[in-house]
Amino acid sequence: MPGPEAARRAVGTAAERARPRVLNIGQVLGDLSGEFPGISASKIRFLEEKGLVAPQRTAAGYRKYSIADVERLRFVLALQRDQYLPLKVIKDYLDAIDRGERPESLPGGITLSPRAVSEQLADELAARTRARLFTFDELVAESGATPELVQSLISFGLITAPAQQYDEHALKVVKACMQLEAHGIEPRHLRPFRAAADRELGLVERAIAPVASRRDVASKARAAETAREISELCLNLHSALVNGQIARMES
Template sequence: MQSSSRRSGAAAVLNIGEVLAQLNADFPSVTASKIRFYEEKGLISPQRTPAGYRQFRESDVERLRFVLALQRDHYLPLKVIREYLEAIDQGQTPENLPPGVSIAPRMVSEGLARELESRSRRLSPEQLRTESGAGLELYETMLSYGLLEIQDGSFDDHALKVARACTSLAAHGLEPRHLRPFQAAAEREFGLVERAVGPRSAKRDGTSSVRAAETAREIAELCLSLHSALVHARIAEMETP
């Protein structure tokens, strides 16, 4: 039976058993423990649910095929394969690939791809206001309270998300001056994330930096899930007679 994500046309999310089923025809010796070993070595970085279950996407499966083929057909050590993946994650074509080895276009993890896209997109103040629906007064107030930071005369995609949230909250009577605690909380949560990934991000190689960023996003999502659960628990108290 197909998963709901595949039935709906959304990007497929697979569990480790479904990944094994996809790989088994070409790599019958692959096991769940081997996949977990590759994750420990930083060759793949599947997403995790709040409960800790691995979620694999097409990019993770493509990376696994790449690793498995290089090990089976060319007997390459993981150190060399990791260097190839590092180059791919940086948008480069690895040098000295064995003959016949090709790179799938989806091998860069989706989280990293979204991050790279958000970094490259820049919006002018006018574009930010238009896409977020913020009026001039609200825009200037968000700037004055530090909720928005303009860099080189433009904003990134994260700023657009902030502006959209502030615009929607303003419709409920929550003005930027009321939202300053969110900025302080974000700084505290970032401190926790930075402390958790610090040893990995301190390494100078590109692969470690990429994995540190992906781990940081995962921890941030877990922090948001915790925050949401705590707030909803208090809201539930309001409903108690």
């Protein structure tokens, strides 16, 4: 006669066989709500807009979620809850997995240990890509810039190097400034961008202060995600204002 453990496995196997292979958004909510009580249809659609999940669509436009889609959502939600990671970091990790890479760890060497992640998914998604850091010489080599340009960007505060290491944001700054230099725009002309970025950061910090001041994990996750959303909106506003002026120049 089978023991309790064998019986539990048999029940689990039967439940898995009975589980629909394709779910609608209501069924997905039912599947996830026990582990994530605050989950909603709008939250799932938001994660889709951010590129964290990509369900198939019926001819009528209704979303169809596979079991893999649901497990992916479970993984994302668990990371937000347990590690309070920004969605951008989670997406970068998942994108690396989708490209067939095997990322090693989160920035700073954090190990992923979210609750409510299936064993199969946890085996595959064991960690997130380590943030790349560059020395001065590596930054020059990776960007293709001259040492003089990079040194000038440092002098004008456009890039900084905590512990003498530069991150991928610094690399993006160098590459953008190289292209601007080709148009006669030098680092000394770009100091207002540093000041504007600092003012924008102050604006973001004030906006999220009520949530950021709370110490619980969920609040930290909301604060980080809200900060990124506000930053994107500021960038969109800046682009619209500049492009509007350019359009007037053309008319």
